[in-house]
Amino acid sequence: MISRGATWPLDFFSGVISLEDFPVLEMKNITKAFPGVVANEDVSIELRKGEVLALLGENGAGKTTLMNILFGIYHADKGEVSVNGKKTAITSPNNALKHGIGMVQQHFTLVPSFTVAENVVLGLKETGFVIKTKTVESKIKKLGDAYGLPVHPRARVWTLSVGERQRIEILKLLYTGANILILDEPTAVLTPQESEVLFKALRKLVSEGSSVIFISHKLDEVMEISDRITVLRNGKVVGTISKTETDRRGLVKLMVGRDLLVDTVKPEAQIGRPVLTVEDLSVKNDKGLLAVNNLSLEVRAGEILGIAGVAGNGQRELAESIYGLRKSLSGSVRLDGKLMRSGNVTSRIRSGLTYIPQDRKTIATCPNLSVMNNIFMKNSITRLVKSSSFNLDNKAMSARTEEMIKSFSISTPSSRTAVRYLSGGNLQKVVLARELAMNPKAIIAEHPTRGLDIGAMEFVYRSLLEQKSKGTAILLLAGELYEIFRLCDRVAVIFEGQIMGYTPPDPAFIEEIGLMMAGSMQEDSVHENQG
Amino acid sequence: MKIRVEKRLEIPKYAGILVPVISVFAALLIMGVILLIFFIGRHGTLAAAFGKTVEAYQEMLSWPFTNRYGLASTFMRMVPLAFVALGLSFAYKMKIWNIGGEGQLYMGAMASTWGAIFLFKDITSPFLMILLLSICGAIAGALWALIPALMKAYAKTDEIVVTLMLNYVAIFWVDYLVYGPWKDPRGYGFPGTAPFPEQAKLPTFFDGEFHLGIFTAITLALILFYVYKKTSWGFNSRIVGDNASAARYSGISVRNYTIIALVVSGAIAGLGGATQMMGVQHRLQHGFSPGYGYTAIIVAWLGKLNPLAIVLVSFLFGGLLVGNDQLQMFYKLPMALISVFQGLVLFCLLGGEALFKYRLRIDREELLDNE
Numbered sequence: 001m002i003s004r005g006a007t008w009p010l011d012f013f014s015g016v017i018s019l020e021d022f023p024v025l026e027m028k029n030i031t032k033a034f035p036g037v038v039a040n041e042d043v044s045i046e047l048r049k050g051e052v053l054a055l056l057g058e059n060g061a062g063k064t065t066l067m068n069i070l071f072g073i074y075h076a077d078k079g080e081v082s083v084n085g086k087k088t089a090i091t092s093p094n095n096a097l098k099h100g101i102g103m104v105q106q107h108f109t110l111v112p113s114f115t116v117a118e119n120v121v122l123g124l125k126e127t128g129f130v131i132k133t134k135t136v137e138s139k140i141k142k143l144g145d146a147y148g149l150p151v152h153p154r155a156r157v158w159t160l161s162v163g164e165r166q167r168i169e170i171l172k173l174l175y176t177g178a179n180i181l182i183l184d185e186p187t188a189v190l191t192p193q194e195s196e197v198l199f200k201a202l203r204k205l206v207s208e209g210s211s212v213i214f215i216s217h218k219l220d221e222v223m224e225i226s227d228r229i230t231v232l233r234n235g236k237v238v239g240t241i242s243k244t245e246t247d248r249r250g251l252v253k254l255m256v257g258r259d260l261l262v263d264t265v266k267p268e269a270q271i272g273r274p275v276l277t278v279e280d281l282s283v284k285n286d287k288g289l290l291a292v293n294n295l296s297l298e299v300r301a302g303e304i305l306g307i308a309g310v311a312g313n314g315q316r317e318l319a320e321s322i323y324g325l326r327k328s329l330s331g332s333v334r335l336d337g338k339l340m341r342s343g344n345v346t347s348r349i350r351s352g353l354t355y356i357p358q359d360r361k362t363i364a365t366c367p368n369l370s371v372m373n374n375i376f377m378k379n380s381i382t383r384l385v386k387s388s389s390f391n392l393d394n395k396a397m398s399a400r401t402e403e404m405i406k407s408f409s410i411s412t413p414s415s416r417t418a419v420r421y422l423s424g425g426n427l428q429k430v431v432l433a434r435e436l437a438m439n440p441k442a443i444i445a446e447h448p449t450r451g452l453d454i455g456a457m458e459f460v461y462r463s464l465l466e467q468k469s470k471g472t473a474i475l476l477l478a479g480e481l482y483e484i485f486r487l488c489d490r491v492a493v494i495f496e497g498q499i500m501g502y503t504p505p506d507p508a509f510i511e512e513i514g515l516m517m518a519g520s521m522q523e524d525s526v527h528e529n530q531g
Numbered sequence: 532m533k534i535r536v537e538k539r540l541e542i543p544k545y546a547g548i549l550v551p552v553i554s555v556f557a558a559l560l561i562m563g564v565i566l567l568i569f570f571i572g573r574h575g576t577l578a579a580a581f582g583k584t585v586e587a588y589q590e591m592l593s594w595p596f597t598n599r600y601g602l603a604s605t606f607m608r609m610v611p612l613a614f615v616a617l618g619l620s621f622a623y624k625m626k627i628w629n630i631g632g633e634g635q636l637y638m639g640a641m642a643s644t645w646g647a648i649f650l651f652k653d654i655t656s657p658f659l660m661i662l663l664l665s666i667c668g669a670i671a672g673a674l675w676a677l678i679p680a681l682m683k684a685y686a687k688t689d690e691i692v693v694t695l696m697l698n699y700v701a702i703f704w705v706d707y708l709v710y711g712p713w714k715d716p717r718g719y720g721f722p723g724t725a726p727f728p729e730q731a732k733l734p735t736f737f738d739g740e741f742h743l744g745i746f747t748a749i750t751l752a753l754i755l756f757y758v759y760k761k762t763s764w765g766f767n768s769r770i771v772g773d774n775a776s777a778a779r780y781s782g783i784s785v786r787n788y789t790i791i792a793l794v795v796s797g798a799i800a801g802l803g804g805a806t807q808m809m810g811v812q813h814r815l816q817h818g819f820s821p822g823y824g825y826t827a828i829i830v831a832w833l834g835k836l837n838p839l840a841i842v843l844v845s846f847l848f849g850g851l852l853v854g855n856d857q858l859q860m861f862y863k864l865p866m867a868l869i870s871v872f873q874g875l876v877l878f879c880l881l882g883g884e885a886l887f888k889y890r891l892r893i894d895r896e897e898l899l900d901n902e
Contacts, residue, residue, distance in 0.1 A: 087647055325779060346782035355780070363780050368774035377781045380763050389763040 016488075023051050023085075024211050025070075025101075025180055028077035032065055039065040041235045047180065052202060052212045055134050056219075056224035058255060058453045062235040063215045064106075070213075071103040072096040083180075102178030104169040106185055112158035116151055121394050122171045143174050147201040147425070162312075163194035170201070179210045186214070187221055191310050192514035193234025199225050219248050223500040231255055255454070267469045271489070272301035273336075275473035276322070276353075276521075282333035283314070283321040283497075290315035293497035294331070299442065304464065306476045306505065308486030310517055314497035315477040316358070319446045322475070323355040324348045336441060349381045352441035356386070356431060356448045358479070364431045369419035371412050372401040374419050378395040382438040404433040432463050440472055441459065447479030461487060481510065497517045535892045538865075546887050551833045551844075553606075554879035561843060561879075562872050563588065565869030569864070576654070576852045587862050591854035601853060603740035606760065607811055609849030610744040611636065611820065613842050614803025615827035617751055620836040622796035624759065625772040631679065631694030632800045633670040633824025634701035638800025641705050643808045644724055644815040647731040657730040664731060667806050672801015673794045675701060679795035686784045690793065698824065709817050721815040733810040742810035751799065752838040759838070801825065821852070822870070 009191025027046040029070060032040040040062045047053050055063045068074045069083065072090040081088055083099045090096045093103070110119050117137045137153040144150050149167040166186060173181055183202075187195045202212055202225060216222050222229055223243060228238040229305070231254040241252050276299040285291035291314040299305045309315055320326035322333050327343040334340065335351045356364040365374050376397055381383060385400050387393035401415040410429045412422055418429055428448065445464060449457040466486060468474055478484045484491050488505040493516035503509040516522055549897050563584055570580035594601040602705075615632040622629040622712040643664040652668075679693040706722070715725040759765040771778040771788045778785050803823075812819050829849050834841035855869040 043862045323780075345779065346784075357780070362774070363776050366770050366772045366777050369769060373766070373769060376766070377777065380767060381782050390761075392761050392766060394761070401534060 008450070023047060023082065026082040026085075027066070027070060028080050030066065030069060030076045030081075032074060032076050038235050040069070042393060043079070043235070043237050045230050045237065047211050047213060049211055050209050051227040052204050052206055052214055054222040054229045055213060056216045056217065056229050056233060056251060056255060057232035058217055058223050061232040061255075063232055064184055065235075066232070067103060067184060067213065067215060070096070071101060071182060071379045082092055083107075097173075097176055097178060098116050099180075100178050101180045101182070102173030102176065103182040104166065104173065104184065104186060106188065106372050107223065108165050108169055108202075110157045110165055110168060110410070111344070113156065115154050115156055116160075116168050116171075117156055117170055120153075124176065138479070140171055140175065143171050147174070147204050148197060149201050162189045162310075163197070164496060166190070166198070174205075180213070181210060182213045182215070185217070186216045187216070187218065189311065191518045192256075193518050195221065210331070215256075219251050222251070223248060230295050252454070263479050266487070267487075269302035269469045269471065271303045272471060272512055274298045275301050275336055276475060277332075277334040277337075278322060279332045279334075281318070281321060281328055281333065281478040282329040283317045284329060285314075285317050290329075291497050292321060293326075295494075295499060296331075297475075297496060297499065301356055301441075301471045301473050302468055302516060303490070304468055304474040304488045305474055306484035306491045307414060307494050308480050308481060308484050308513055309494035315446065315494060317497070318494070319357070319444045319475075320356060321479055322444055323353065325355075325449050346381060349378055349438075352433040352438070354438065354440040354443050354523070356435055356443065356445040358447040359428050360431050365427060368418050371405065371430055372398060372415045372418045374430050375401050375404060375437075377434065378438070382435075384437050390478050400452070404437065408433045421489055424451045425453060425459070428452060428456060430458060432460065436467060438464060439470075440467070442473040442475070443467060444477070446477045448476075449483065450479055481507075481513065493517055493522075534577050536889050537892050539890050541889055542887060545834055548882040550887055551818065551835070551880060554876055554883050555833070555847075557879040557883075558872060558875035559588075560869075561875050565871065566864075567870075571739075576744060585859055585863075587864075590857050591851075594857050595850035595853035599740070601850075603737075604853040604856070605846065605850045606741055606745055607849070608852045609845045610742075610748055610810065611803050611807045611823040612750070612827050612830050612845035613748040614744075614806060614832065614847055615800045615824050616830040616841045616845055617748070617755055617838055618796045618799030618803065619754065619798065619831045620834070620841060621833055622792045623836050625764075625788060625792045626777055627789060627792050627796075629676065629679075629693045629694050629796050630691050630796070630828065631676065631697050631824070632827050633820060633822065634694070634795075635797040635800035636673050636804040636807070636820055636824050637698075637701040638675040638706050639668035639672040639804025640808045640812075640819065641701075641708065641804075642667040642801070643652055644727075644803035647727045647808070648713075648725050651731075652728065655730055657732075657734075660728075660730045661809060664809060665802055668808075669752070669798040669802040670804025672804065673798035674795045675801070676797020677790070680790045683793070684789045686697035699715045702818075705815065706817055710816055714813065715814070722862055727809065727813045728828065731807070731809055732813060735810075742811040744806040747802075749842055754839040754841045790821065800827075826852070826873055829880070832877065832880055 023046040028044050030040050030043045031038070038348070043062070043066055045053070045055075045066070049520075055066070057063050065074065069076045070090065071148060072092040072095050073277060081090055083101070088099060090099065090101070096103070111122065114122065117133060118139055121131060124320075140153040144167070145297055151160070151164050151167045151171065157168065159303045161169075165264070166189070170181070172374050173528075185199060190198065192467055194209055206212055214222070214226055226243055228240060229246070229251065231238050231251065233255060241250075278295065281292055281295045282290060283292035293314070295318065298307065307315060317326060318335065321328045324340065324343055324345040330337055335348065335353055337391055338351060340351070361367060367375070379397075385393060385396045387396060398415060404410070405415060408429045410426050412432065413425060419430060422430065443464070448460050448464070452460065464474060464476070474486070476487060485505050485507055491503045491505050491509075491513065493500045493503070495517060496519065500516035500520070503512055512522070553769055557613060564585045566587060567580055570583045571577060572582050574583060595605045596602065618635070619629055619632050631831060642733065644666045646661070646667040651660060651663050654663065675697065676694070679690045682688040682693055683690045709722045709724060713724045715721070715723055718725070737744045746896070767778070767783050768788060770781060771785055775785050778788070807819070827846060829842045831841060834844040851872070852869065855872070858864045859866055860870070
């Protein structure tokens, strides 16, 4: 249906504007430049009364910038905003709230030690000097019940889950009377079940005449919740479509500008001996709380074991502890049968373990050093280029770097460019080039496609699958379920540092995976495939 | 039209040379204004003061570099600066801010004095004596730096505060020695030790105007240059300096690198102290260093931590110190002026580096009214 290519005319589907279609919000020809990047270029969107408009686009497409302009955090270089048909200058978030525009940011802005009610009235001028706690609490209770967002008004925020905190943010906006809600990737921190609760509330809201802008890069939920979809690419609007007139595939095409083969076949690989064995591992997080709780797993040669879970359930600590960056309390990690000492990275690298962390900028690379320096970061141990410690062979290293830049098609001005000038995708390629060049026996990949565009994502997937077919054992701590279905041979679900159960990598099991992500143990008799 | 300040994406290469050069000139200019005000107070009229300022500047900038006596003093001042600055660069490469060059210099000087007049006083071979005293100086500097190193590596203390405070401990310790137990009984009550024996003095050249220290400093600079460029220590220390988490991830022991960086840094400064004793002072005295350890911080920065550039900058700064001595002698200017000048250079340098991260952009387009 979306066969006309990328530049879909903006007003194609607007058709005849009836009274109900009257736009409550219009942003016209918005341009916003940051040094070196144009985040938004001539972007126009309109939001109608009682609809959910999805802003869809890859990371870096300009969705968040656009919404920050609308909410008064940034100021547009050019363009205008109209609310209810009146041209309006939104100078600050407070000002935006006065116009009925509210935004739930990706990072919540709650005071953990305050109660829900206190957080809701925080900063509201109308409250006056003495807070009428009872009134506020009952009003919150009423709002929560009305929209299916239950939360106890007297609970302290720090005791609540991420999903509940998000509800508070939304209730706070409703309390102030916002009728245009902006939600920036609200489902990123939610389990599928919690997302469902959110969606129900949003449907209720729009049915009562509010309007919602829903930022996302996940196609499925966009297809589920939105009425119309505006797709952004490279800071420009490439099309606005009503949901009923498109499908997943059409959206991908708009998002990336080309048809993408989403579902490729996994290469067949001989699954062999156990390579990475973790037994009864317990690890504390930075706060000193138990993050990994007596966890055991095994990854075999040529196998990709995917770990699904809501972020923050011990994935990072598990990965760091297997890699030796974090000391374990108890338990053992074996690589090819060899016991690895807790907290020793060097011996693990030497034994062929590599780690692709989620934070490539803060852990996996040195931002101010060159591509070459970053490629040879582990060279004292891995010896990609053999040279004496007292007489480094800069020529050989430089030649090897050029080779890798070519074979991984890293787009960089030169091998001497500091990697902070590289895009996320190219930076990840530098990391992959370094980590895969050592011919690892086992790879720990922690959300390796985080923040990458679809092209770079494909590259990462292909690289991992290629390693698998070479017989490498891969532990994938996935950020998205899609990644798991796409790559893995088995899926383990983690919740609060424990594995709740295993399923095959099949979308048919999504409900079960969701339940386990939310903390319910798998019933033992269901699957026999956990090896 | 509107002028905007925006961040540069890439800092151009020429900034590395341009900023230090401009900083020195800017500091000279501001210093000129201070001198001018000073001379107005003394001579009354602006014209006379202006004349005096120009004259003083000519004296300050020409004497240290254009005649034999001036040059000799310049080289003499340059050596301790170069040693300490080279030592500091070793730690600064890893973003470990050793401010303790002064204390490490003092401890190095103290240890070599101990060797020269007590421990090895029976050794007659100059070669062996100089070698032993150099080792003494380096070890003392290293041990003095080991204290903040261990504290940083194991207790995560801030090395800036600890190294700075240890300077005072070292200076007062040396004062205690030279006023007390080590005081020369034949020194007419002067706070200093007995002179070094002949075999503990560095060989000199050109009628005794240059001592061996200048060559050891240059050799050391060449060695460090090689270490930074061509060894895995230099390679890995860049990683530790840029991103310690990445270093840990790469299997580099950040703790060991921290300790070694500070210890070597202190050893080089301590060697500088020993060299200063053997080459110039020939006895340990109260306040023998006019703050070489602090000036060296500026030298290391101006030299952008490049060992060869550091040698060059320490030559220039040695000259400035000598020029300042001239001003003091012939114009009766206060001694603190050199500190003012050094402060101005560092101020301009750091300010210049910060400002260079931005550029001005002129927008000719009319901006949309946001009101």
